[in-house]
Amino acid sequence: MENSADMNGKELYLRLLTYVRPYWKAFVLGVACMALAALAEPAFPAFLKYLLDDGFAAQQGSLDFLIYPAVLFLIFLVRAIIGFIADYLMHWVSQNVIAELRQAMFAQMIRLPTAYFGDNASGRIMSRISYDVTGVAGASTTALTTVIKDGCAVIGLLVWLFWINWKLSLITLVTVPFIAFAVRTLSRRIRTFARGIQDAQGNITQIIQEAIEGAKIIKIFGGQRYETERFNHAVREQRGLQMRSIVANAALGPITHFFTALALAVVMAIALYQASQGKATVGDFVSFVTAMLMILAPLRRVMDVNATIQKGLVAAESVFHLIDQPAETNTGTRELGKARGEVRFEQVRFTYPGAEQPALADLSFIIQPGERVALVGPSGSGKTTAANLLPRFYDLEEGCIRVDGHDIRTIRLESLRDNIALVSQDVVLFNDSVAANIAYGSRHAVSQAAIAAAAKAAHALEFIERLPRGFDTLVGEHGVKLSGGQRQRLAIARALLKNAPILILDEATSALDTESERQVQAALDELMTGRATLIIAHRLTTIEQADRIIVLAHGEKAEEGSHAELLRQRGIYARLYNLQQDAPGAD
Numbered sequence: 001m002e003n004s005a006d007m008n009g010k011e012l013y014l015r016l017l018t019y020v021r022p023y024w025k026a027f028v029l030g031v032a033c034m035a036l037a038a039l040a041e042p043a044f045p046a047f048l049k050y051l052l053d054d055g056f057a058a059q060q061g062s063l064d065f066l067i068y069p070a071v072l073f074l075i076f077l078v079r080a081i082i083g084f085i086a087d088y089l090m091h092w093v094s095q096n097v098i099a100e101l102r103q104a105m106f107a108q109m110i111r112l113p114t115a116y117f118g119d120n121a122s123g124r125i126m127s128r129i130s131y132d133v134t135g136v137a138g139a140s141t142t143a144l145t146t147v148i149k150d151g152c153a154v155i156g157l158l159v160w161l162f163w164i165n166w167k168l169s170l171i172t173l174v175t176v177p178f179i180a181f182a183v184r185t186l187s188r189r190i191r192t193f194a195r196g197i198q199d200a201q202g203n204i205t206q207i208i209q210e211a212i213e214g215a216k217i218i219k220i221f222g223g224q225r226y227e228t229e230r231f232n233h234a235v236r237e238q239r240g241l242q243m244r245s246i247v248a249n250a251a252l253g254p255i256t257h258f259f260t261a262l263a264l265a266v267v268m269a270i271a272l273y274q275a276s277q278g279k280a281t282v283g284d285f286v287s288f289v290t291a292m293l294m295i296l297a298p299l300r301r302v303m304d305v306n307a308t309i310q311k312g313l314v315a316a317e318s319v320f321h322l323i324d325q326p327a328e329t330n331t332g333t334r335e336l337g338k339a340r341g342e343v344r345f346e347q348v349r350f351t352y353p354g355a356e357q358p359a360l361a362d363l364s365f366i367i368q369p370g371e372r373v374a375l376v377g378p379s380g381s382g383k384t385t386a387a388n389l390l391p392r393f394y395d396l397e398e399g400c401i402r403v404d405g406h407d408i409r410t411i412r413l414e415s416l417r418d419n420i421a422l423v424s425q426d427v428v429l430f431n432d433s434v435a436a437n438i439a440y441g442s443r444h445a446v447s448q449a450a451i452a453a454a455a456k457a458a459h460a461l462e463f464i465e466r467l468p469r470g471f472d473t474l475v476g477e478h479g480v481k482l483s484g485g486q487r488q489r490l491a492i493a494r495a496l497l498k499n500a501p502i503l504i505l506d507e508a509t510s511a512l513d514t515e516s517e518r519q520v521q522a523a524l525d526e527l528m529t530g531r532a533t534l535i536i537a538h539r540l541t542t543i544e545q546a547d548r549i550i551v552l553a554h555g556e557k558a559e560e561g562s563h564a565e566l567l568r569q570r571g572i573y574a575r576l577y578n579l580q581q582d583a584p585g586a587d
Contacts, residue, residue: 012316013309016136019100023093027141030089031148033082038152040079041294042160047072049164049287086149094141101133104323111327114393115353123206124199128322131201132315135194139312146305150298157295164288168267182255186248190307193245194314200238207231213478249307256299264292329395332411339404339419341369341501341532343390349398350385359385360555362399365548367532369501374535374543376573377552383536385555387504390534391420403502421495425507427487429479434464435471437479438493450497458493460486492524503528506536540577549573 020027106129117125161169211218211227218227271285344366351358360382367373375383389396392408401408408416429437438454439446451471455461463486467473479487495503505524521542537543544563551559551566551573559571566573 012313012320013139015320016139016312016316019097020093020141022100023096026089027093030086030093030145033086033089034145034149035152037079037083037086038149038298039156040075040082041153041298042156042291043075045157045160045287045291045294047075048290049283086145090141090145094137097141098133098137101136101319102129105129105133105319108323108325108327112325113328114388116325119353121202121206123204123209124202125322126209127198127202127205128318131205132198132318135198135311135315136319137312139309139316143305143308143312146301146308150301150305153298154295154302157291157298161288161291161295164284164291165271168270168288171263171267171270174263178255178259182251186251186306189248190245191310191314193241193248194311195317196241197238197245197311198314198318200234200241203234204231204238207234245307245311257296260296260299267292328392328413329409330413332409332413332416334406334411334415336403336406336411336415336419339501341367341419341530342402342404343367343502343532343534344402344405345386345399346402347399348386348389348396348401350389350394350396352385358555360389360396363552363555363557364399365550365557365560367534369532370528370530371548372528372533372535372546374537374546374549375552376537376540376543376549376576377558378572378576379538381552382555383552384506386552387422387506387534387536390502390504391417391422419500420502420504421498421500422504423488423491423495423506424504427479427484427491429475429482429487429490431474431477433469433472433474434467434490437475437490438471438497440494442497446497451493454493454497455490457496458489460489460493463489501531503531503533504536505533507538540573540580 109125109129158169207227207230211231218224268289271288345363348360348363349358350360363382363386365373375386377383385394388394389401390408392413395409403411403416403419430440432440434455435448435451438451448471452461455464455471464470464473473481475481475487475490479490482490525545535543535546543549546563548560549563549566550557551571553572559566559569559573561569567577568574
């Protein structure tokens with residue numbers, strides 16, 4: 001499919017209408033009702049003509065005149081009923097389009113490569129899904145509703161005008177080229193401003209999100225004034241763009257009214273002259289002028305809808321930009337099933353986009369099933385990068401990583417990740433119950449007993465039972481209702497419950513106090529039995545019992561051996577270990 005950035009307005013609009021296609025029956029019925037309601041517009045000036053020419057000439061004592069108010073009431077009643085049906089159907093289609101686009105965007109978002117989230121602000125992504133998509137619906141249905149409804153009204157009134165006096169009606173068409181030129185010129189400006197408004201909205205969302213997540217930091221470092229100014233600047237920027245867009249949009253009305261009023265004045269002068277010469281009846285004159293006056297409102301709405309369409313097309317660019325993003329590379333076809341857990345890094349090299357130096361260079365090591373291998377080293381040495389490459393959060397550029405002898409690029413992502421459990425230093429909990437967070441991602445129903453067993457093994461059962469509703473307690477956004485140590489133990493319980501043959505522990509005990517760390521370390525020792533475990537650690541006291549320790553420096557393997565062997569070498573590991581032992585507060 002063609003990328004949204006390369007599509008013109010017509011192509012974008014046609015692609016947008018494909019989301020309306022599943023609801024074509026309701027859409028067509030709604031369009032038909034709108035057309036019928038709009039075509040009732042010329043019925044009123046036509047009614048006035050016959051009322052003035054015939055109604056007031058009814059014979060005295062006759063009740064024939066009652067037919068006119070009855071017809072008038074019937075016209076407005078039918079128009080109201082049909083209009084209601086049309087509005088309901090079009091809004092029903094519109095809301096379904098919004099829902100489908102949001103679902104498509106979210107489904108694509110969670111399949112995007114990890115690098116995408118590093119390159120794009122989360123606030124802008126959120127704004128696309130929550131804000132931009134509503135503008136798309138405005139272009140796909142709301143604008144179309146106005147064009148059809150008011151367009152039919154304009155056409156119907158024009159037909160009536162030509163029926164009454166085609167010569168006078170031709171004068172009104174002289175204004176069309178001038179109005180069309182104004183619309184085309186202002187459309188470009190409106191679309192440009194709409195892009196800026198969307199970017200500004202994304203910036204506002206980003207600032208709000210950061211202020212909520214960083215509330216404690218803002219308070220402790222006195223950042224209220226700075227954040228307020230940053231937010232105010234973003235709001236002022238959006239307001240300025242909005243006002244420029246409003247000026248461009250508002251200019252259409254006066255321009256349309258100017259040329260229409262000019263034509264109306266000329267037509268009225270000629271019509272009055274004809275009426276004075278007996279060339280037209282009173283009913284003809286009143287009906288013609290009424291129709292011309294009635295045409296102003298729908299014509300204005302048709303002109304105004306251009307702004308909605310332009311904003312909708314810009315929103316469509318944004319929406320389709322996300323939908324068109326390539327998902328994670330998942331070309332593997334092999335199913336691992338239940339892996340044994342052998343992991344091999346073979347001359348792995350990886351460089352982050354835009355970085356000058358590789359994060360990993362020619363890294364090779366093996367983790368046998370049941371073996372515990374720890375990666376240590378100074379910050380920036382590549383430890384976490386290695387852990388991210390194993391589940392293919394990033395794709396390596398050179399070398400190979402194998403699981404049970406198979407290149408991970410040949411394995412289906414779902415199959416590979418089914419065999420890996422992760423406990424990271426950045427604990428992620430969802431605003432759900434304790435039980436749901438422990439059982440998160442389980443493809444099969446998990447019993448309460450299994451959840452409780454995992455919690456017990458992670459030394460989390462004791463604090464869970466003290467919570468107001470136990471396992472049914474909501475943890476709050478990011479687990480805000482729990483302490484750091486409690487959040488970490490829930491994450492460990494989640495990994496325990498998954499029972500995968502490969503385990504990645506990225507600072508898994510970093511948030512625990514000394515006593516909790518010892519309890520959880522005992523549970524992890526039991527869990528790691530029979531599993532290939534890759535441990536990323538800064539606190540070297542937590543990996544003293546590892547089977548092998550690999551020391552990284554500048555992305556390369558500098559040392560390898562057991563804790564005792566590395567201390568005897570008096571190299572990088574010994575220096576880091578002694579520094580931590582001498583640090584204040586060290587165990």
